[in-house]
Amino acid sequence: MQLTLEFGGGLELLCDSEKIHKVNVDLPNGAESDDFTMKHLLSWVRTNLIKERPEMFMKGDTVRPGVLVLVNDCDWELSGQLDTRIEEKDVIVFISTLHGG
Amino acid sequence: MEAGEGKSKKAGGSRLCCICNQRRPVLKRPKTLQQICRECFYEVFEEEIHHVIVGNRLFKSGERVAIGASGGKDSTVLAYVLSELNRRHNYGLDLFLLSIDEGITGYRDDSLETVKRNEVQYGLPLQIVSYKDLYGWTMDEIVKMIGLKNNCTFCGVFRRQALDRGAALLKLDKLVTGHNADDIAETVLLNILRGDIARLSRCTSITTGEDGPIPRCKPFKYTYEKEIVMYAYFKKLDYFSTECIYSPNAYRGFAREFIKDLERLRPRAILDIIKSGEDFRIATTTKMPEQGTCERCGYISSQKWCKACVLLEGLNRGLPKMGIGRPRGSGNDQKDTKARSTAKSIESKQCGSLDF
Numbered sequence: 001m002q003l004t005l006e007f008g009g010g011l012e013l014l015c016d017s018e019k020i021h022k023v024n025v026d027l028p029n030g031a032e033s034d035d036f037t038m039k040h041l042l043s044w045v046r047t048n049l050i051k052e053r054p055e056m057f058m059k060g061d062t063v064r065p066g067v068l069v070l071v072n073d074c075d076w077e078l079s080g081q082l083d084t085r086i087e088e089k090d091v092i093v094f095i096s097t098l099h100g101g
Numbered sequence: 102m103e104a105g106e107g108k109s110k111k112a113g114g115s116r117l118c119c120i121c122n123q124r125r126p127v128l129k130r131p132k133t134l135q136q137i138c139r140e141c142f143y144e145v146f147e148e149e150i151h152h153v154i155v156g157n158r159l160f161k162s163g164e165r166v167a168i169g170a171s172g173g174k175d176s177t178v179l180a181y182v183l184s185e186l187n188r189r190h191n192y193g194l195d196l197f198l199l200s201i202d203e204g205i206t207g208y209r210d211d212s213l214e215t216v217k218r219n220e221v222q223y224g225l226p227l228q229i230v231s232y233k234d235l236y237g238w239t240m241d242e243i244v245k246m247i248g249l250k251n252n253c254t255f256c257g258v259f260r261r262q263a264l265d266r267g268a269a270l271l272k273l274d275k276l277v278t279g280h281n282a283d284d285i286a287e288t289v290l291l292n293i294l295r296g297d298i299a300r301l302s303r304c305t306s307i308t309t310g311e312d313g314p315i316p317r318c319k320p321f322k323y324t325y326e327k328e329i330v331m332y333a334y335f336k337k338l339d340y341f342s343t344e345c346i347y348s349p350n351a352y353r354g355f356a357r358e359f360i361k362d363l364e365r366l367r368p369r370a371i372l373d374i375i376k377s378g379e380d381f382r383i384a385t386t387t388k389m390p391e392q393g394t395c396e397r398c399g400y401i402s403s404q405k406w407c408k409a410c411v412l413l414e415g416l417n418r419g420l421p422k423m424g425i426g427r428p429r430g431s432g433n434d435q436k437d438t439k440a441r442s443t444a445k446s447i448e449s450k451q452c453g454s455l456d457f
Contacts, residue, residue: 009174009330009342065361068330075331077129078116078136097330098357099344100173 001025001036001088005045009096011067014057015049023049038069039082041092057094066098120145127335131325131368139335146332150320151186157307159318162193164274167228169264169317170198172215175279177340178329179321183277184223198223199267199276201260202231204239205345212341222339230267232259238416244347247421252347254425255416258408262400268315276317283326283364285319286371287356289378294356298383299390299403305378312392313401323372327364 005021012019025044027036042058050057058064062082069076070093076084086092116136118126124138130145137145153159160166168183170176180198187194200216203209213229220227233239236259243255268276285305292301303309308318321329333340348354363370383389394400395407402408408424415423 008334010344013343065358065365068327070334073127073335074125075128078126093334095330095334096342097174097326098361099342100171100348 001027001033001086003041003086003089004091005049006091006093007095008093009067010099011057011094011096014052014054016051021049033088034085036086037082038071038076038084038086038092041086042082056096063094064096064098066096068095068097069093070095128328128331131327131364132323132372134368142328142331142335146324146328147182147186150182150324151190153307153323154186154192154320155190157318159277159308159320160192160194160275163195164193165195165197165272166275166277167197167199167268167271167273168225169276169278170200170216170219170227172200172212172219172341173279174330174333174340174342175281175284175321175326177215177219177338178333179277179279180219180223180225181336181338182332183320184225196225197271197273198225198227199264199271199273200227200229201263201267202229202233203256203260204232204241205347206241208343208345209240211343215339215341218339228267228271230263230270232263235259235263235266236413238413240347243416246416246419249347249350251425253351253353255412256347258412262409264317265314265400273315276315278317278319279321279329280319281321281324281326281329282371282375283357283360285322285378286374287353287360289374290356290359291353298387301378301381302383302389305375322375325368325371 001024003023003025005023007015007019007021015021025036025041027033028040039061042061042063046054046058056064057067063069069081071079071084071086072091073093079085116126118124118138118141119135120137120141124140126136127139128142129136130142166183168176168180170180180196183194184196186192187196198216198220200213202213216227216229219225231239240252240256244252247255264276288304289301292298292304305322307322308316310317332338360371360374390403392401392403395402395410396405397410398407400407400409404411406414411424415421415425
């Protein structure tokens with residue numbers, strides 16, 4: 001599945017200082033393409049994109065409190081957070097709010 | 102709208118914005134749990150701040166007001182929204198940007214570039230004041246001397262005074278800072294954790310320092326950090342977002358972690374903590390520090406010397422622990438004992454000994 005992932009608010013430092021990643025995510029074994037959720041994606045990101053200090057990005061199964069997630073420019077709180085279904089060509093943005101203002 | 106509808110089935114279902122009932126929602130407000138669209142978000146965000154400003158009578162027409170600008174998310178959004186509201190509602194304010202250069206390489210020098218861009222983008226004149234010029238020390242030099250603990254004590258104390266100096270240079274009537282609801286809730290908790298009653302009684306005031314050199318106010322007092330970041334994201338506002346390199350050791354980090362976990366469970370908790378802070382009443386039998394002036398520099402202080410003078414004296418004499426924590430027990434050599442007894446008489450209280 002082709003996706004665009006963006007990291008902001010300092011999170012880009014965890015992924016080789018790249019803000020935008022165009023990726024091709026392999027679906028988990030046996031999964032249907034309309035079964036792919038944010039939960040699966042987060043796990044994939046942690047394994048494949050986060051190169052250091054994963055605790056700054058995730059806490060347990062979900063993002064660290066203070067990290068905002070937008071799916072196609074829409075707050076993931078509106079689409080069920082971890083249960084949000086991810087589709088081909090989706091744009092997912094992760095923004096950390098945990099820094100000085 | 103057709104392509105949008107296909108996606109909206111997944112993102113937010115068939116719901117529409119709670120306010121306009123026309124557009125697709127893009128955000129769930131932590132404050133109210135409402136689902137709202139972009140345009141309505143801009144409107145409630147801006148108008149709520151306008152009501153906080155007007156309801157608390159923060160400004161008077163004709164005042165010279167500077168925004169404490171670090172280049173970070175809060176001060177950038179504050180500069181943008183305040184200049185917009187100043188225009189829209191005719192506050193009649195003369196707005197400036199005031200920035201402090203603490204001399205932290207790799208952090209402050211980069212964020213100052215952002216403020217310089219903000220100066221151009223928002224058309225607000227910028228004044229930069231540096232620790233090096235004011236005190237003869239950069240934060241990098243201070244950290245080299247004192248190590249990685251207690252940096253924030255030095256930096257915070259020096260910054261407040263630096264802002265006052267900058268305010269005097271610009272002949273300001275008022276200073277505004279971008280402290281948001283999350284920050285204030287953290288501060289309430291921090292003061293409870295430290296037993297700092299004096300600060301606890303002041304930290305939820307929307308305007309502080311009215312009896313000092315320059316009043317400061319916090320228009321974002323009830324604004325959630327999440328909304329500030331979303332606003333900046335949707336409006337594509339230019340801000341700098343890296344943690345200060347010395348901050349991982351800060352005590353505030355624990356309060357922040359806790360507040361963020363709380364917010365996840367019950368978003369309203371942030372505003373409720375602020376409300377608790379506002380409604381605290383100190384027992385009349387509790388002794389509170391009295392306000393006077395610093396003997397060395399005349400600045401406002403509840404001790405003989407203000408904290409900035411104590412800290413600076415410590416730095417210049419090579420005594421990095423002076424002014425930090427409780428005075429130690431037995432001295433080791435004559436020089437130390439002399440310095441320590443001076444320090445003892447300067448600070449009779451551990452906490453709550455500052456009045457800035």
